[in-house]
Every structure is written in C-alpha cells, then in structure tokens.
Amino acid sequence: MRGTHLGEFEELVLLAVAALNDNAYAVVVKSEIEEKADRKANISAIHTALYRLEEKGFLESSVGGATKTRGGKSKRFFKVTAYGFKSLREAQSLRQSFWNAIPQLSTQK
Amino acid sequence: MKQQQPPVLLRKLLKRIISPEIYDEVEGDLAELFQERLHDMSMARAKWRYFIDVLCSLRNFGLKRKLTFYNPLVMYKNYFKITFRNLLKYKGYSFINIFGLALGMASCLLILLFVNNELSFDGFHEKKANIYRLDEVQSFGAVSEQKVALSMYPMGPNLLADYPEITDFTRYWTLGRTLVQYKDQSHYTENLVRVDTSFLKMFDFQMIEGNRYSVFDEPNNLILSETLAKRIFGDENPIGQVIRTGEGDENQIKVTGVFADVPDNSHLQFDALTSTKLWDSEQRRNGWGSNYLNTYLQLANNTDVEKLEAKFDDFLVKYMGEEVLEFYSLFLQPLSDVHLGSMDITHDYNNHKKFARSSVNIFLILAFFVLLIASINFMNLSTARAATRSREVGVRKSIGAYKGQITGQFMMESIMLSFIALIIAFLLSFAAIGPLNGIIDRNLDLSFFFQPLHLILVLAIAIFIGFLSGVYPALVMSGFNTVMALKGSGMKAGKSFFRNALVVFQYAIAIAIIIGTVLATQQLNYMQNLDLGFKKELVVTVNMYNDTNSKYELFKTELRNQSNITDVTATTQRLGNNLHQTSMQYRADTALINGSSSFVVVDNNFMDFFEMEILEGRALSDQYANDKAGLSFVVNETLAKELGAGDREVLGMPFHFGGNDTLGVIVGIVKDFSYNKLNLKVEPLFMSQQPWGWSEVDVKLRADKLQEGLAEIEAVWSTLYPQRPFEYQFLDDHIDKMYQSEQQLTKVISILSVLAIIIASLGLFGLASFTVKQRLKEMGIRKVLGASVSQIVMILSKKFTALVLIAFIISAPITYYMMDQWLASYANSIGIGIGIFLVVGIGSWLIALLTVSLQSYRVASSNPVETLRIE
Numbered sequence: 015m016r017g018t019h020l021g022e023f024e025e026l027v028l029l030a031v032a033a034l035n036d037n038a039y040a041v042v043v044k045s046e047i048e049e050k051a052d053r054k055a056n057i058s059a060i061h062t063a064l065y066r067l068e069e070k071g072f073l074e075s076s077v078g079g080a081t082k083t084r085g086g087k088s089k090r091f092f093k094v095t096a097y098g099f100k101s102l103r104e105a106q107s108l109r110q111s112f113w114n115a116i117p118q119l120s121t122q123k
Numbered sequence: 124m125k126q127q128q129p130p131v132l133l134r135k136l137l138k139r140i141i142s143p144e145i146y147d148e149v150e151g152d153l154a155e156l157f158q159e160r161l162h163d164m165s166m167a168r169a170k171w172r173y174f175i176d177v178l179c180s181l182r183n184f185g186l187k188r189k190l191t192f193y194n195p196l197v198m199y200k201n202y203f204k205i206t207f208r209n210l211l212k213y214k215g216y217s218f219i220n221i222f223g224l225a226l227g228m229a230s231c232l233l234i235l236l237f238v239n240n241e242l243s244f245d246g247f248h249e250k251k252a253n254i255y256r257l258d259e260v261q262s263f264g265a266v267s268e269q270k271v272a273l274s275m276y277p278m279g280p281n282l283l284a285d286y287p288e289i290t291d292f293t294r295y296w297t298l299g300r301t302l303v304q305y306k307d308q309s310h311y312t313e314n315l316v317r318v319d320t321s322f323l324k325m326f327d328f329q330m331i332e333g334n335r336y337s338v339f340d341e342p343n344n345l346i347l348s349e350t351l352a353k354r355i356f357g358d359e360n361p362i363g364q365v366i367r368t369g370e371g372d373e374n375q376i377k378v379t380g381v382f383a384d385v386p387d388n389s390h391l392q393f394d395a396l397t398s399t400k401l402w403d404s405e406q407r408r409n410g411w412g413s414n415y416l417n418t419y420l421q422l423a424n425n426t427d428v429e430k431l432e433a434k435f436d437d438f439l440v441k442y443m444g445e446e447v448l449e450f451y452s453l454f455l456q457p458l459s460d461v462h463l464g465s466m467d468i469t470h471d472y473n474n475h476k477k478f479a480r481s482s483v484n485i486f487l488i489l490a491f492f493v494l495l496i497a498s499i500n501f502m503n504l505s506t507a508r509a510a511t512r513s514r515e516v517g518v519r520k521s522i523g524a525y526k527g528q529i530t531g532q533f534m535m536e537s538i539m540l541s542f543i544a545l546i547i548a549f550l551l552s553f554a555a556i557g558p559l560n561g562i563i564d565r566n567l568d569l570s571f572f573f574q575p576l577h578l579i580l581v582l583a584i585a586i587f588i589g590f591l592s593g594v595y596p597a598l599v600m601s602g603f604n605t606v607m608a609l610k611g612s613g614m615k616a617g618k619s620f621f622r623n624a625l626v627v628f629q630y631a632i633a634i635a636i637i638i639g640t641v642l643a644t645q646q647l648n649y650m651q652n653l654d655l656g657f658k659k660e661l662v663v664t665v666n667m668y669n670d671t672n673s674k675y676e677l678f679k680t681e682l683r684n685q686s687n688i689t690d691v692t693a694t695t696q697r698l699g700n701n702l703h704q705t706s707m708q709y710r711a712d713t714a715l716i717n718g719s720s721s722f723v724v725v726d727n728n729f730m731d732f733f734e735m736e737i738l739e740g741r742a743l744s745d746q747y748a749n750d751k752a753g754l755s756f757v758v759n760e761t762l763a764k765e766l767g768a769g770d771r772e773v774l775g776m777p778f779h780f781g782g783n784d785t786l787g788v789i790v791g792i793v794k795d796f797s798y799n800k801l802n803l804k805v806e807p808l809f810m811s812q813q814p815w816g817w818s819e820v821d822v823k824l825r826a827d828k829l830q831e832g833l834a835e836i837e838a839v840w841s842t843l844y845p846q847r848p849f850e851y852q853f854l855d856d857h858i859d860k861m862y863q864s865e866q867q868l869t870k871v872i873s874i875l876s877v878l879a880i881i882i883a884s885l886g887l888f889g890l891a892s893f894t895v896k897q898r899l900k901e902m903g904i905r906k907v908l909g910a911s912v913s914q915i916v917m918i919l920s921k922k923f924t925a926l927v928l929i930a931f932i933i934s935a936p937i938t939y940y941m942m943d944q945w946l947a948s949y950a951n952s953i954g955i956g957i958g959i960f961l962v963v964g965i966g967s968w969l970i971a972l973l974t975v976s977l978q979s980y981r982v983a984s985s986n987p988v989e990t991l992r993i994e
Contacts, residue, residue: 057156
C-alpha cells in the first residue's frame with residue numbers, strides 16, 4: 015500500500031471523520047471516538063492524527079465556524095478525500111479477504 | 124453569563140508550542156473542550172485538564188499543515204517548460220545571455236587548465252617534497268649579486284658526507300647535443316646528460332627496460348629515451364648494444380636501459396643519460412670554484428631547511444677557505460619552486476619552459492575577472508528581462524504562489540541557463556584548445572575536466588555562478604506587487620541603480636584590462652626593438668665543436684671568399700645569453716686589485732662585425748700581436764667606470780683574469796651593449812681573444828641574399844666537416860626567443876582583454892535594448908511632438924555615455940598605479956602616456972555608443988503610430 019499505510023488509531027480517526035460527514039473537527043472527532051470506541055484520547059493525539067492524515071492526502075480541510083465557546087477561534091473542518099475513501103475500502107477489503115479465507119480453512123478441517 | 128477563559132499563562136505556553144499556522148484552530152479546540160468541561164466539573168479540575176492538554180500538545184511541537192495537493196514535480200516541469208519557452212521567445216537575448224557567460228566560462232576553463240599544467244610541473248616524483256636544488260648566490264665585486272642555478276662538482280658528494288640530514292644527492296651535468304654512432308650511422312642525441320647513479324632513485328622517471336637501480340653499474344653505461352632508442356636501433360633490441368661517441372675505446376658506450384620519454388611537465392628534459400663516473404677524475408673531485416652543473420639533494424623527512432642552509436657557510440669555508448664567503452653563499456630551492464620560482468635565477472640552463480609564478484597569478488586574476496564580467500552580464504540581463512515577465516509573476520502570485528516559490532523558480536532558471544552555458548563553454552574550449560596550445564607552447568588536454576572530482580567541482584562552480592547571478596533578479600521578481608505586475612509594470616523606477624552600478628563595474632574592469640594589455644604589449648615591443656648596442660640583423664650563428672674548431676681558420680677564410688657573405692667572426696658565448704663570469708685583476712696606482720666581471724672570448728673582428736661603438740681607445744684587431752696573444756682587453760662602459768674610479772686612466776691599465784698576474788693591458792672601451800635580456804641591467808664585461816676554441820661562428824649575410832648565403836655556408840661546412848650535419852640559427856630569432864614567456868603572456872592577455880570587452884558589450888547591448896523597449900512609448904510621443912531621429916538617439920545614449928565615463932574615471936587611476944608598479948620592474952621601460960588612456964577610454968565609449976545606438980536608432984526611426992499603438 016505504497017508506504018502511506020494506515021495506523022490503527024489513524025484508521026479510527028479517518029473512520030470517525032467519514033462518519034461525521036461535514037461536521038468533523040478535532041473536538042467532535044475526539045468525542046466521537048470516545049463514544050463509539052469507548053477509549054480515552056487526548057485532544058493532542060487527535061490533532062497529530064488529523065494533520066498527519068491531511069499530509070498523507072487522506073483528508074482535506076477548510077476553515078470556518080468560529081464560536082464564542084472557542085474564544086472566537088475558527089475551526090478546521092476535515093473531509094475524507096477520494097483517496098482516503100479508497101484507502102479505507104482497501105483496508106476493509108484486505109480484512110475481508112482474510113475473513114473470507116478463514117471459514118474456508120475451517121470447513122476443510 | 125460571563126465566559127470563563129482558560130488560564131492566560133497556559134495559553135501563552137500553548138502559543139509557544141504550536142506553530143502559528145495552526146495555532147488558532149488548536150487553541151480553539153482546547154478552549155471548546157475547556158468550556159465543555161466547565162459544565163461537568165469544577166473550575167480547578169477543568170484548569171488542570173486544560174493544563175494536561177497543553178502539556179500533551181508538546182508532541183505537536185513543530186506540527187505544520189503541509190499541502191498534500193502540492194505536487195512539486197508538476198511545478199518543476201512547468202518551470203522547465205516556461206524557461207525554454209522564454210529562451211525561444213527571446214532568441215536574441217537568450218543568445219547574448221548564454222553565449223556571454225559561456226565565453227567567460229570557456230576562458231576560465233582554459234586558464235585553469237593552463238594553471239593546473241604549470242602547477243603540475245615535477246609533481247610526478249614521489250619524493251618531491253624532500254628534493255631540493257642546490258643554488259648559489261654569487262657576488263663578484265662590481266657585478267651585482269646574482270642567484271645562479273649552478274653548483275660545483277665536489278659539492279654533492281661532500282655535502283652528503285658531512286650532513287646526516289642530506290640522504291642522497293645527484294648531479295645533473297649536461298653534455299648537450301652529442302653525436303653518437305651506431306654501426307655506420309650517426310645520430311644526434313639532443314640532450315645527453317651525465318648524472319649520478321642515484322638520479323633514478325631520487326626522480327621517478329619511468330623505466331621501460333633495465334633496472335633503475337643497476338643501469339649505471341659500469342662507468343660506460345648509457346640509457347636512452349624510447350624515441351631515441353627507436354631512432355638509433357629501429358626494431359632491434361637496444362639493450363647491450365654498443366654505441367660510440369667518438370674514436371677510441373674509451374668512447375665505447377653500452378646501452379643498459381630504455382626510459383619512457385620525459386613528460387613535458389618536467390623541468391629536467393633529456394633523451395639520454397649516462398653516469399658521471401666516466402668523467403670523474405681527481406682534478407674534478409677537487410674542482411672547487413668551477414660551477415658547471417646542477418646539484419639536487421634529497422633531505423631526510425622533517426629536515427629544517429633553514430637550519431641546514433645556515434650550515435652551508437661553514438661548509439664553504441671548510442673546503443674553500445675563509446674568503447670564499449665574499450663571493451659565494453648557498454641556498455636550497457624546493458623542487459616545486461624550480462619551474463615557477465626561478466625567474467630571478469640566472470645560468471638556469473636546465474629549466475624546461477620556465478615560467479613566472481606572477482604570470483600564473485595574472486592569468487588567474489584575469490580569468491576571474493572575465494568570468495565576473497560575464498556573470499554580471501548574466502545577472503543584468505536577467506534583471507532587465509524581469510520586466511517582460513512581470514505578468515507571468517503576477518499570474519503565478521495571484522493563483523497562490525509563495526514568494527519563495529517565485530524566487531526558487533527564477534533561481535532554478537538561472538542555474539539551468541548556467542548549465543547550458545557550461546556545455547557551450549566546453550564546446551568552445553574544445554575548439555579553442557588547439558590554437559591556444561600553439562600560442563603558449565603547451566600540451567593542454569581537456570580530459571582533465573572529465574575526471575569525476577574535477578567534473579563535480581566544475582559543475583559546482585556552474586551552480587554557484589547560476590545561483591549568485593540568479594539571486595538578485597529572483598528577489599526582484601518575487602518582490603513584485605501582484606497588481607502592478609499583472610498590469611505589466613512591475614519594475615519601479617529607481618530600481619535600475621543596482622544594474623547601472625554593475626554596468627559601471629563591468630566596464631571599469633574591461634577598461635583596466637585593456638589598458639593593461641596595451642601597455643604590456645607596448646613594453647614588450649619596445650624591448651624587442653630597443654637599440655641593443657650591436658647589430659643583430661642578418662647574422663647567422665653556427666655551433667662549433669671540438670672537431671670543427673681545428674679547421675676554424677680555414678672555415679673562416681673559405682666563408683669570406685663567398686660572394687653573399689660579408690663577414691665572419693667567432694665567440695665562446697652567444698649574445699643574448701647571460702655571460703659567464705670570472706675573476707680579474709688590475710693594477711691601479713701599483714696596487715694589484717682583485718675583482719670579478721662577465722667575460723667573453725671573441726675573435727678580433729668581433730666589435731667591427733657587430734658594429735659596436737668604441738668610446739675610447741680601439742677595438743681588438745688582427746694587426747696587433749698582443750691582441751692575437753690574448754693580452755689586449757676591451758672593457759665595456761660599466762666596467763670602465765669601476766676601473767676608472769678616482770679619475771684613473773683606464774686605457775693602458777694593466778689587466779688580466781683568472782688568477783694570472785696583470786700581464787695584459789686594456790686597449791679600448793666599448794659602449795654598453797645589452798648582451799642580456801633587457802629587463803636586466805648591463806653588467807661589467809670585458810672581452811679578449813684567447814686560443815680556447817670557439818663555441819659558435821657568426822656569419823653576416825647580404826641583406827637580399829639570405830637563402831643564397833645560407834646555401835654557401837652549408838656548402839663550405841659540408842666540405843670541411845662532412846661528419847656533422849649543417850645547422851644554424853638567426854641571431855635575431857634567438858634574441859626574440861628570450862622574450863617568449865612575455866610574448867605568450869601578452870598574447871593570452873590580449874585574447875582575454877578582447878573577450879572582456881566583447882562580453883561587456885554584449886551585456887550592454889542586451890541592457891540597452893531592454894531600456895529602449897521600456898521607453899518605446901515615450902519615444903513615440905516625443906516623435907509625435909517633433910523630436911528628430913538624432914535627438915532621440917541622443918536621449919537614449921546619454922545615460923550609457925555617463926556610465927562608461929564613470930567606469931573610466933574609476934578604473935584609470937587604479938590601472939595607472941598598477942601598471943606603473945609593473946613597469947618599474949624593468950630596467951628599460953616605456954613611460955605611461957595620457958594618450959593610451961584617452962584612446963582606450965574613447966574607444967570603449969565608442970563601442971558602448973555604437974552598441975546602444977544600434978538599438979536606439981531602431982526605435983528612433985520607427986513609426987510612432989506603431990509604437991503608440993501597443994496597447
């Protein structure tokens with residue numbers, strides 16, 4: 015997979031962004047992961063993952079939506095790129111191909 | 124409700140950690156979390172969690188957003204494309220730009236090649252760091268102190284015996300052109316040299332056959348160069364063959380080895396070597412005081428040369444007595460200095476293509492300046508062209524190019540052009556190296572630059588030049604205001620100051636180089652045409668040998684009988700060489716005074732033959748018995764001045780030389796004539812006839828019958844001396860040859876200076892055309908308003924005239940000062956006139972004017988309707 019392979023946490027973050035549709039920024043991604051995966055994540059780890067994923071081309075971003083609670087600071091919204099989706103599907107189909115192999119083995123036993 | 128803010132201190136800390144690019148977003152995220160937590164927990168806990176978040180954010184130190192959709196390769200491809208499109212769109216400017224730089228680079232490459240060749244002399248000897256040449260400083264009375272490359276026969280062996288830090292020595296004692304016979308065939312060896320057996324151990328001349336440690340085991344052994352061996356023996360095996368250098372058994376010599384031809388970058392050149400053993404004798408071993416060979420010493424590692432040299436005085440005293448120190452001192456010259464550092468050393472007969480280190484430096488400086496002028500051109504033209512590309516910059520900027528990217532683009536472009544120039548420079552050098560080798564009498568080879576290390580170095584320099592000359596235009600262009608650039612007028616007025624300064628600088632260098640060249644050439648011509656004090660024209664010199672001297676009188680009479688020969692004389696040393704010195708004695712007021720002077724043995728008609736002017740007394744003549752007996756002496760003015768100190772009468776003064784008492788008498792004083800190179804002053808000299816045999820016969824021919832005269836000499840020679848082929852040299856050729864090194868220097872400098880002015884003019888041409896283009900509309904309006912063609916040309920040329928004038932004002936005094944210094948090193952030098960400065964100044968102004976006018980005229984004569992309709 016061309017060196018830019020997805021880490022486990024990165025995949026999680028990428029999936030979260032995908033699930034959040036157009037409303038994915040760091041804080042929401044964090045709570046999404048904490049909710050769905052039931053694991054604690056520090057905001058800084060989310061930041062790292064998001065910017066890395068953007069650098070790798072899995073995500074693209076735009077700026078907007080400053081709110082009062084943020085002290086007037088803008089949010090960075092992330093969106094999964096076509097390439098990101100492709101990678102996610104590849105990861106999934108890779109797993110699927112393994113899963114497909116497992117029952118075959120077990121029936122031959 | 125009042126908003127609770129995260130602690131200020133922690134926010135400041137965060138600001139330190141997170142890069143400014145993404146700080147806003149990150150801080151916003153953290154603030155949002157903080158606010159959320161305030162709903163669930165106490166203020167203190169929320170602050171604590173905030174602190175933890177900030178702390179954890181340390182991992183994001185240096186995290187930046189990188190644009191992933193930025194694909195540099197595509198952009199670089201675009202840069203290349205745009206570069207080439209621009210090159211092709213403005214073919215003329217591209218040509219000027221690249222060709223100018225290529226010219227500069229090519230001259231620099233060739234000069235570097237030459238300099239490298241000069242520095243490579245004697246570099247192939249493994250022990251070179253420990254090998255020194257033993258030289259003397261001689262100071263004989265009235266003759267000014269001089270360094271000579273000669274040393275005495277017994278010095279080498281005794282130095283080796285006396286000083287442990289000297290580990291080996293070899294003498295190098297030329298026999299010169301020698302006739303050798305093999306079977307019935309006679310051949311000349313151009314340079315047969317007698318050396319000590321250690322010669323091949325110290326110097327790494329390559330052996331082809333024979334063992335370098337044993338080839339000189341017997342006294343009558345000889346080794347030959349490959350070429351000479353081929354010539355004498357053809358396809359036969361030369362080893363063990365016997366050749367003869369004369370009649371009798373003692374002249375039977377056995378060939379024991381063959382060495383590869385001596386490379387051109389060796390200061391020692393020989394085609395046959397034999398051992399000194401055959402010439403060794405008790406008398407020679409004690410021959411202190413006679414200097415006729417070169418001695419090379421090999422020192423132990425880490426020897427303190429100065430300390431060793433300090434001991435040489437004691438050495439001289441030990442063997443030659445206390446008073447020797449008045450006449451001699453010794454010094455050591457490192458092998459690496461012999462080729463380039465021997466210009467002040469005379470009697471330096473075995474120094475192949477000897478060259479001045481200062482000339483090498485002049486070449487280097489000139490090459491640097493020519494390259495500099497070319498680079499400045501390059502830079503200027505690129506900056507000027509910025510105007511035409513301002514729209515491109517504007518578009519690039521408005522679709523989001525960073526300043527750094529624009530800078531990078533133009534730098535890259537400049538480096539690329541520099542590479543193209545380098546390739547052209549190689550082609551130019553390739554074409555020029557043949558003629559250049561002819562001029563400087565060297566054998567340079569471009570393959571030097573294709574060794575990996577050198578190639579990398581050259582490429583690095585090309586990149587460096589591209590970088591340096593690209594940096595200014597790149598910065599100017601990337602600094603364009605986007606809006607202005609899109610409108611097509613990115614260049615602000617006043618920005619051209621820097622460019623103008625560069626033009627001035629360029630022209631100043633070019634003017635300085637040209638004036639220097641003209642003066643150097645004038646000086647050389649002056650020296651070559653100066654009245655030497657004797658007539659060198661129409662004189663043919665023919666070498667004499669032991670076997671030919673016996674029939675000298677007959678030879679002379681026969682020659683005089685020929686119809687196209689006007690006179691014949693003979694001498695022991697050729698005019699134009701530095702003459703040997705000897706000690707002399709004269710009696711003044713009954714006291715016997717010892718001194719020393721240059722001395723040449725001449726036939727009695729010598730002074731008449733060369734039409735020298737006799738100031739007092741008479742010339743030597745056959746009519747006087749004393750003249751024939753060698754008891755009459757003629758001195759030159761300089762020696763007469765010394766002898767006549769205290770108003771003594773010089774004519775009739777008792778005089779003799781070489782340790783004899785004052786047997787002879789001074790009969791005449793001759794006007795000083797320049798027997799030496801004209802940058803040296805005339806030394807004291809006396810002449811007389813002695814029955815020692817001649818080393819050359821001089822024959823004067825009829826002016827319009829040179830060929831016939833030569834044929835007559837040859838006919839007489841062949842009848843009298845059938846054993847030797849007839850060979851001759853014209854005296855004026857010989858004297859011209861002394862200035863060969865200067866001639867080579869001035870020729871190369873002339874070429875460089877022409878290149879400098881061409882390159883500078885190319886630059887000016889390009890620059891002018893751009894300036895003119897920028898003012899196209901202005902000129903159109905002027906024309907409409909009634910300005911004439913000449914007025915417009917004037918307006919456009921005015922500025923460049925001013926630039927050249929400033930350049931001239933800057934460079935003239937500096938050049939004057941430097942050339943004045945240089946001329947001071949010559950005993951006979953030309954004065955520096957204002958005329959030359961004016962001629963060069965006006966000349967370069969005219970060239971500049973012509974260059975600019977070509978452009979301005981085109982504009983001035985164009986139809987204003989065309990120029991004003993540009994929009």
